[in-house]
Amino acid sequence: MATTDTDTDADTGTGHAAADAPAREGGSSADGGSSAADGGAAGGSAGADELGAAGTQLSTAPTEGQAVPGSFGGVRAPGVLGPLAWTGREVYGWLRWCWRQLTSMRVALLLLLLLSLGAIPGSLIPQTGVDPLKVEQFKAKHETLSPLYEKLGMFHVYSSVWFSAIYILLFVSLIGCIVPRTWQFVGQLRGRPPGAPRRLTRLPAYTTWRTEAEPEQVLAAVRTVLRRRRFRAHVAGDAVAAEKGYLREVGNLLFHLALIVVLVAFAVGQLWKSEGGKLITEGDQDGFTNSLTQYDDFKSGAFFDKDNLEPFGFSLERFDARYEREGSQRGTAREFRAHVKYWEGADGTEKRTSIEVNEPLEIAGNKVFLLSTGYAPVITVKDGKGDIAFKGAVPFLQQDANLTSSGVVKVPDYRDKNGKKKQLGFQGFFVPTWGGADAKTMFSQFPALDYPVMFLTAYHGRLGIDGGLPQNVYQLNTDNMKQFKNPDGKAFAQKLLPGETMTLPNGAGTLTFEGIKTWASFQISHQPGNELALIGSVAALVGLAGSLFIQRCRVWVRAVPGKDGQTVVEMAGLGRSESAKLPEELADLAVALQADAPAEAEPESESPDPAEGARA
Amino acid sequence: MNLAAAANENLANISNVLIYSAMAVYTLAFIAYITEWVFGSRSKVGRTAAALAPAAGAEKASTVTVQVKQQGGGTAVLERPKVVTLSAPGSRDVPDGPGAAGGTEKGDLYGRIAVSLTVLAALLHIGGVLTRARSVERAPWGNMYEFSITLSMVAVVAYVVLLASGKNVRWIGLPLVTTALLDLGLAVSVLYTDSDQLVPALNSYWLWIHVSCAIVSGAVLYLGAVATLLFLFRDRYETKLENPDGKQPGAFATSILERLPSSASLDKFAYRINATVFPLWTFTLIAGAIWAEKAWGRYWGWDPKEVWTFITWVAYACYLHARATAGWKGRKAAYLALIAFACFLFNYYAVNMFVTGKHSYAGV
Numbered sequence: 001m002a003t004t005d006t007d008t009d010a011d012t013g014t015g016h017a018a019a020d021a022p023a024r025e026g027g028s029s030a031d032g033g034s035s036a037a038d039g040g041a042a043g044g045s046a047g048a049d050e051l052g053a054a055g056t057q058l059s060t061a062p063t064e065g066q067a068v069p070g071s072f073g074g075v076r077a078p079g080v081l082g083p084l085a086w087t088g089r090e091v092y093g094w095l096r097w098c099w100r101q102l103t104s105m106r107v108a109l110l111l112l113l114l115l116s117l118g119a120i121p122g123s124l125i126p127q128t129g130v131d132p133l134k135v136e137q138f139k140a141k142h143e144t145l146s147p148l149y150e151k152l153g154m155f156h157v158y159s160s161v162w163f164s165a166i167y168i169l170l171f172v173s174l175i176g177c178i179v180p181r182t183w184q185f186v187g188q189l190r191g192r193p194p195g196a197p198r199r200l201t202r203l204p205a206y207t208t209w210r211t212e213a214e215p216e217q218v219l220a221a222v223r224t225v226l227r228r229r230r231f232r233a234h235v236a237g238d239a240v241a242a243e244k245g246y247l248r249e250v251g252n253l254l255f256h257l258a259l260i261v262v263l264v265a266f267a268v269g270q271l272w273k274s275e276g277g278k279l280i281t282e283g284d285q286d287g288f289t290n291s292l293t294q295y296d297d298f299k300s301g302a303f304f305d306k307d308n309l310e311p312f313g314f315s316l317e318r319f320d321a322r323y324e325r326e327g328s329q330r331g332t333a334r335e336f337r338a339h340v341k342y343w344e345g346a347d348g349t350e351k352r353t354s355i356e357v358n359e360p361l362e363i364a365g366n367k368v369f370l371l372s373t374g375y376a377p378v379i380t381v382k383d384g385k386g387d388i389a390f391k392g393a394v395p396f397l398q399q400d401a402n403l404t405s406s407g408v409v410k411v412p413d414y415r416d417k418n419g420k421k422k423q424l425g426f427q428g429f430f431v432p433t434w435g436g437a438d439a440k441t442m443f444s445q446f447p448a449l450d451y452p453v454m455f456l457t458a459y460h461g462r463l464g465i466d467g468g469l470p471q472n473v474y475q476l477n478t479d480n481m482k483q484f485k486n487p488d489g490k491a492f493a494q495k496l497l498p499g500e501t502m503t504l505p506n507g508a509g510t511l512t513f514e515g516i517k518t519w520a521s522f523q524i525s526h527q528p529g530n531e532l533a534l535i536g537s538v539a540a541l542v543g544l545a546g547s548l549f550i551q552r553c554r555v556w557v558r559a560v561p562g563k564d565g566q567t568v569v570e571m572a573g574l575g576r577s578e579s580a581k582l583p584e585e586l587a588d589l590a591v592a593l594q595a596d597a598p599a600e601a602e603p604e605s606e607s608p609d610p611a612e613g614a615r616a
Numbered sequence: 617m618n619l620a621a622a623a624n625e626n627l628a629n630i631s632n633v634l635i636y637s638a639m640a641v642y643t644l645a646f647i648a649y650i651t652e653w654v655f656g657s658r659s660k661v662g663r664t665a666a667a668l669a670p671a672a673g674a675e676k677a678s679t680v681t682v683q684v685k686q687q688g689g690g691t692a693v694l695e696r697p698k699v700v701t702l703s704a705p706g707s708r709d710v711p712d713g714p715g716a717a718g719g720t721e722k723g724d725l726y727g728r729i730a731v732s733l734t735v736l737a738a739l740l741h742i743g744g745v746l747t748r749a750r751s752v753e754r755a756p757w758g759n760m761y762e763f764s765i766t767l768s769m770v771a772v773v774a775y776v777v778l779l780a781s782g783k784n785v786r787w788i789g790l791p792l793v794t795t796a797l798l799d800l801g802l803a804v805s806v807l808y809t810d811s812d813q814l815v816p817a818l819n820s821y822w823l824w825i826h827v828s829c830a831i832v833s834g835a836v837l838y839l840g841a842v843a844t845l846l847f848l849f850r851d852r853y854e855t856k857l858e859n860p861d862g863k864q865p866g867a868f869a870t871s872i873l874e875r876l877p878s879s880a881s882l883d884k885f886a887y888r889i890n891a892t893v894f895p896l897w898t899f900t901l902i903a904g905a906i907w908a909e910k911a912w913g914r915y916w917g918w919d920p921k922e923v924w925t926f927i928t929w930v931a932y933a934c935y936l937h938a939r940a941t942a943g944w945k946g947r948k949a950a951y952l953a954l955i956a957f958a959c960f961l962f963n964y965y966a967v968n969m970f971v972t973g974k975h976s977y978a979g980v
């Protein structure tokens with residue numbers, strides 16, 4: 001692991017040489033940023049005479065040390081135009097300064113930090129977009145805090161002004177970062193790897209040997225070997241300069257670009273999406289047709305065109321549910337399958353398919369997901385005159401894992417035995433598997449229909465559904481209703497098995513429990529931009545892998561005639577990334593060159609480089 | 617109860633026994649590691665080896681021996697080339713400490729015993745996880761108990777693999793085994809859930825992909841976090857030694873820290889781990905989004921679990937950026953890495969237990 005300490009500060013644009021500057025700024029806290037800038041600048045000048053251009057631009061990361069100083073004033077010329085020009089220069093200068101700041105790595109880092117901090121409250125405080133009911137509960141509980149939260153947008157963090165500001169700034173910064181880096185990189189691609197620095201011994205990895213081969217011969221061989229190893233190599237003067245790993249930079253640019261693609265896809269999805277729920281009872285002929293009135297609830301993005309919903313529809317023919325009967329998981333669902341009939345487009349030919357959890361139906365650019373299931377007792381209510389006042393399946397909603405369900409039956413068109421118009425309401429429980437009279441519990445024992453029983457009580461009066469206010473179909477508002485009483489004065493309530501009928505007190509009518517149907521609830525969602533998001537994510541992943549796993553490095557090989565007539569081969573490498581591989585890579589190269597430039601034995605004591613003595 | 621269910625119950629019991637046995641062996645390994653540290657603390661060798669090398673910019677001539685294939689199939693070792701490596705000027709050029717054993721023979725013996733016990737415990741641990749998987753006939757990560765036992769298993773296996781590939785990581789042994797014990801203890805006491813089937817919503821092959829990646833990422837990121845934490849201690853220690861007039865580290869701190877690898881090595885190790893796992897964590901995030909799209913019809917819904925996965929991801933991105941920005945290298949980047957790992961832990965424990973969302977598979 002520690003074969004090398006190549007820890008280049010290439011982000012300062014000066015490569016290894018930058019480390020000449022006081023590199024341990026970790027200890028200083030508040031001024032870390034500015035000391036970094038200083039470090040970069042100082043390193044640049046100190047390194048310049050050592051490595052020259054060789055050490056520069058191993059990365060296209062922006063240089064930190066070049067923020068324009070704060071004053072752009074200059075002299076204010078007399079007359080009207082003077083101040084104007086001065087103001088213009090000043091404004092332009094400040095804008096430039098802001099732009100430089102915004103696109104600097106340091107600010108990108110801060111914005112990233114802010115982004116993760118800003119995402120926290122939304123995960124701890126209930127969000128309107130996720131669960132509006134919980135938001136209401138929260139507001140009821142925290143009366144003093146809620147108005148403040150409301151002002152700060154805490155109930156919709158991810159669409160709040162401040163959160164948007166963070167990510168928009170981040171992405172502006174990202175674009176401002178990518179564009180110049182791309183140009184710089186194109187420049188690097190079109191140019192050639194920089195020539196060898198004067199003293200190769202100064203580089204992080206170095207080796208040398210002597211050979212009988214002629215310098216030109218050696219350099220030619222070096223070029224071939226390097227090119228075979230995917231280096232871009234050329235001869236410059238008495239040395240070969242080579243570089244490889246450009247794909248690292250490509251990967252990095254691709255990754256950051258892909259982040260923008262993902263954001264755009266996300267925005268498209270949010271703005272043009274629609275999402276709604278629908279509960280359908282088995283065998284219900286009408287089923288669902290895609291129009292606004294048909295949804296139980298509906299949400300859509302700002303740009304979604306509500307007037308032009310795609311024409312399609314489906315109905316539930318049959319619902320299969322299977323539950324585990326044995327062992328510790330008794331009662332767990334094993335299979336939910338909704339057999340549906342669907343149609344789409346103008347011609348509307350009907351087709352059959354099935355929808356399962358995790359396996360939605362894709363239809364006309366929408367997806368239909370199976371969300372949940374439950375039972376709908378089929379009920380017939382006869383009024384005081386013996387006429388049918390209500391007939392149909394009434395979905396009851398699940399209360400526990402064994403599908404103990406609660407529900408209400410509303411009968412708006414009803415006459416009592418005297419022919420007077422009134423309204424009826426029933427409220428109660430349905431259990432698919434009753435524990436029996438001895439069980440001491442009303443709760444269901446198993447989710448399948450083993451011993452279905454319904455318990456109901458009844459009200460008369462006004463349902464309150466005529467006032468125009470929307471009302472929850474699964475709740476009974478008993479404010480204006482009176483419960484039926486038994487002759488003994490106790491509340492009227494009765495247990496019913498399928499096929500049984502209960503008779504309301506005083507000849508007020510009857511309710512018959514005809515049978516049971518199953519219902520299923522579906523979510524119909526339309527979300528454009530999914531493909532784009534996927535493409536963006538995959539590109540980001542590929543780019544990231546390239547950026548983190550590909551090593552970028554430069555190698556220089558110099559071959560010059562030595563004093564004794566032999567050729568001195570010197571080889572050095574500079575890595576961009578924190579890799580231990582550089583010395584091995586260099587050694588491999590040296591070995592590969594032995595065929596063309598075989599090493600000669602050399603006297604033990606001799607120093608390989610004349611500059612060596614001057615160091616230390 | 618039918619036969620298959622009985623067989624499964626049986627397997628689940630075997631799994632529990634294996635997990636408890638693994639815990640017992642981890643405890644022995646823990647004792648052996650402690651013994652190694654104790655013997656190592658008496659060593660003189662350790663102390664001299666840890667002395668700071670004075671000159672900055674000193675060069676190390678590491679001989680890289682290269683196998684050269686000869687014609688006819690034989691190989692010869694080429695003594696040259698000697699590749700001279702130069703550490704970055706200005707950085708501390710401190711050699712790695714000698715390890716917990718401090719160069720003592722006895723310490724080393726106990727260290728080896730500890731490693732062997734860790735391997736044995738890991739095997740039992742793997743057995744426990746596999747039998748659990750067989751007993752439920754699915755991937756063994758449907759609830760927090762299963763998630764926990766798999767997580768510590770992967771962490772230990774990663775450690776053993778690193779050791780086997782010749783990396784200098786034995787110093788992680790003690791903290792790793794300690795946390796593996798804590799994790800398993802928490803799993804069998806607080807988080808234990810009877811072997812159970814999945815609800816239909818979790819029943820998807822994306823469970824395999826998404827959750828296994830999350831587990832591997834978490835386990836390996838844990839190793840990175842340990843190295844980062846030790847880096848911070850060791851770095852402070854080296855800073856104090858550098859300045860002989862200032863406050864010097866205490867005897868106990870010295871005894872421990874002088875045997876650790878140098879701060880530069882720890883830092884580099886932590887960076888490599890984190891950088892290697894980051895793409896996997898990114899993939900975990902993407903796979904989760906794809907799965908959410910399949911199950912719930914939207915790939916991103918700001919569910920608390922999703923939010924915290926995102927926060928963790930951004931925090932690690934911060935860390936990687938910090939590493940690339942001169943002013944943030946070293947300690948500041950290390951703090952970021954620790955914060956990022958804290959986010960992972962929060963996502964795992966706190967969000968599962970205290971924050972309700974759609975991902976309520978915790979089963980506690």
Ligand code: HEM
Pocket residue numbers: 011059060061062102103104105108112170173174175177178252256259547548930932933936937940
């Ligand atoms: C959406 C926010 C961003 C995320 C999630 C992100 C993530 C990352 C990650 C994970 C890396 C590590 C890859 C590597 O080390 O090669 C990286 C590198 C980099 N990022 Fe970002 N980044 C973001 C925004 C930005 C912005 C706004 C800038 C420009 C100011 C920027 C500039 C860079 C540079 C220059 C590197 C490469 C550093 C090097 O050469 O090692 N990034 N980014």
